[in-house]
Amino acid sequence: MTGTAGTLFTFEDTYVRELGGLYERWAPASVPAPQLLVLNEQVAGELGLDVDALRGPEGVAVLAGNAVPEGSTPVAQAYAGHQFGGYSPRLGDGRALLLGELIDAQGRRLDLHLKGSGRTPFARGGDGKAAVGPMLREHLMGEAMHALGIPTTRALAVIATGEQIARDTLLPGAVLARVASSHLRVGTFQYAAARGDADLLRRLADHAIARHHPAAADAPSRYLALLDGVVDAQASLVARWMLVGFIHGVMNTDNMTISGETIDYGPCAFMDAFDPATVFSSIDHGGRYAYGNQPPVAQWNLARLAEALLPLIDDDTDAAAEVATDILRAFPDRYRAAWAAGMRAKLGLGAAHDDDSVLVDDLLSLLQAHRVDLTSAFRSLSAVLLGDGGQAQALFAGSADFDAWADRWQQRVATTSADVATVAAGMDAVNPAYIPRNHLVEEALAAATAGDLGPFSRLLDAVTRPFEIRPGLERYAAPAPDTFVGYQTFCGT
Secondary structure, three states, X not given: OOEEEOOOOOOEOHHHHHOOOOEEEOOOOOOOOOEEEEEOHHHHHHOOOOHHHHHOHHHHHHHHOOEEEOOOOOEEEOOXXXXXXXEEOOOOOOOEEEEEEEEOOOOOEEEEEEEOOOOOOOOOOOOOOOEXXXXXXXXXXXXXXXHOXXXXXXXXXXXXXXXXXXXXXXXXXXXXXXXXXXOOEHHHHHHHHHOOOHHHHHHHHHHHHHHHOHHHHHOOOHHHHHHHHHHHHHHHHHHHHHHHOEEOOOOOHHHOEOOOOEOOXXXXXXXXXXXXXXXXXXXXXXXXXXXXXXXXXXXXXXXHHHHHHHHHHOOOHHHHHHHHHHHHHOHHHHHHHHHHHHHHHHHXXXXXXXXXXXXXXXXXXXXXXXXXXXXXXXXXXXXXXXOOOXXXXXXXXXXXXXXXXXXXXXXXXXXXXXXXXXXXXXXXXXXXXXXXXXXXXXXXXXXXXXOOOHHHHHHHHHHOOOOOOOOOOHHHHOOOOOOOOOOOEOOOO
């Protein structure tokens, strides 16, 4: 039985007030011995929350789900989704609850959401719980992505519950308190459309426009403009993933946001040696969500959003499908433009030249042929410009092909008319030295599960300042050892 909490939070509830039919009211399950593991003081400050109060018994009780804050109406959100291509008509928050919305210091409306807070009507046979390791992974990945400038949900806190949950073995339980621009997903629209309730679908679309794509409100076709806005946001997001080697791992339509934020860090990972076929997720047997497949999968998911929006776009289904298809066809060009701009920044190329794509493709081919670590390779290039090519040449095992490519690249950089020190500094500002390397993530989560948060805290510190080389962090910049092979990730459900 959950209690009530005082005025730590000032909640609003537009989702609950405007979108009846897309949630079930529900209370979080109480936990026996909540203990704060991690508090994100930066996020708390942006939300205008009292950090000391959050660390106190009342704050921990709310973050664990043992107390419902004053003004909160907890709900489990409803959505459908295509999971690995197969449609599931009823998914929803099986182990999560939306507590409400907070307005941050910049006037942005943000959801506060609990994950691992117990079974809901959407639980589908699960226990509704979460383990310490996966919840800390989500916190770590969200903060790393934020530091890299990639739109993402973020954790406010991770709370140990003091109970053991059964997975392959018994594991310590945890609840994650997550902040997001919203939790509206492509699957939310699929759920509303499948109900055949035109009013519900329209209310959902209007809610999404007001919250995420306000410019669409004044467009001649507001719902077509909504689709266009989401296509644009996702093209940019996926390009940013690809530029840093991030692999989401489970790009189901229920894991694609309308806001363009990365959400649901389950079997995600960062690529080590460059290979477009890289898959880490243990359940992605066919490689549907491999690194190189992420852009076309995103477009496929957006086509499912378009299908849901057709009744709102035009009463004539054929006419609606035609104009929506035109928007979807723009995705590859928008993605390629975002990718190309990002690559020019990573390589210090300045304004676009016609042959830049060849230069980029040739480098990626070399990375794949020599199985070179993506992050290390790009970070090493600024030193080449400054006359120290030793690290880069070592990564490519002294390859003459790489040397020839580097000569072409430096000739291209010279056309920018900027001095090499300025170009190198600009490259270092976008090519991270530190990412959540898989072997270090596993090391940190194993230690945290055993009760030692030290390795996790040190890794978190490294990846939240990813571009700044710091003494003593050499192991955080190094590729995985050769013995670290066959790595797999798991959903953590």
